[in-house]
């Protein structure tokens with residue numbers, strides 16, 4: 067019995083990053099991601115600047131989606147504290163070349179200091195992104211959020227895995243679609259998604275099954291047509307994102323016996339044209355406890371940045387981090403498959 071089968075049979079949780087990394091080693095006949103990079107003419111992968119500070123404000127979330135790579139949920143207690151939030155703001159203050167603060171979670175809005183980090187970043191004239199699950203905008207105690215986000219000109223990047231109710235609810239839980247539509251209508255009312263309002267509303271698609279995302283431009287026009295005709299909803303753009311074989315989605319793939327075939331699909335679809343645009347090349351990801359990573363996925367796998375002396379937000383070193391070698395693994399095939407995938411959608 068191999069390691070993967072034994073995990074499945076013994077019902078162990080995959081929340082432990084070390085267990086995930088054991089599974090995410092190249093199997094006997096698979097090409098390691100590093101070798102694939104070499105074959106495509108890239109000796110190694112390095113960042114070339116830092117435009118975006120992506121801050122994970124915590125694992126607390128009002129939802130428990132089946133594909134969640136953060137393993138977030140209502141029972142999680144990990145929340146970024148004021149000391150780390152202040153350090154993030156200080157990094158922005160000292161480095162005007164970092165133009166964007168990208169807030170994620172969990173549901174980032176559930177961090178009690180969410181409004182503070184937004185307003186401080188806006189005072190510094192930064193573009194702020196809220197990665198929003200939409201349903202939080204209707205939750206008790208959070209109904210002030212749509213107006214707050216609009217007043218601060220925060221870009222909303224909102225998950226909506228399908229314009230069809232059945233598919234959205236299958237991935238994110240019963241009733242999610244109805245609540246998402248209600249939240250989108252509220253955002254539209256405030257001007258989000260409308261031309262010239264300056265309030266950017268981006269929707270995010272990720273596949274409900276084990277497929278790769280379809281063409282982003284074509285899917286965007288399908289979303290536009292369907293959401294407009296069904297509800298009158300408008301939005302600015304759609305990002306397509308590949309499901310990464312990390313955390314809850316990795317667990318799910320193993321449980322249904324599809325891990326190996328999904329990984330093979332990602333490997334077979336390797337696209338060298340996606341390498342230049344990989345998000346780890348212009349982003350630093352910060353965990354709820356202030357540790358630094360190349361991206362949100364490396365964060366979940368506890369693969370810290372390669373610059374040992376700058377692994378905490380309290381020791382941020384722009385010069386060293388901006389040119390760092392990226393820590394890679396088999397999960398990176400998720401970012402280079404097909405049209406490529408990043409927090410800014412398709413790459414190639």
Ligand code: SF4
Pocket residue numbers: 127128129130131133134135136137138139171172173199
């Ligand atoms: S995918 Fe997003 S909304 Fe769903 S549980 Fe994870 S963090 Fe929460």
Ligand code: SF4
Pocket residue numbers: 344345346347360361362363364392393394395397398401
């Ligand atoms: S998972 Fe993607 S973004 Fe993260 S290090 Fe690998 S290629 Fe870069």
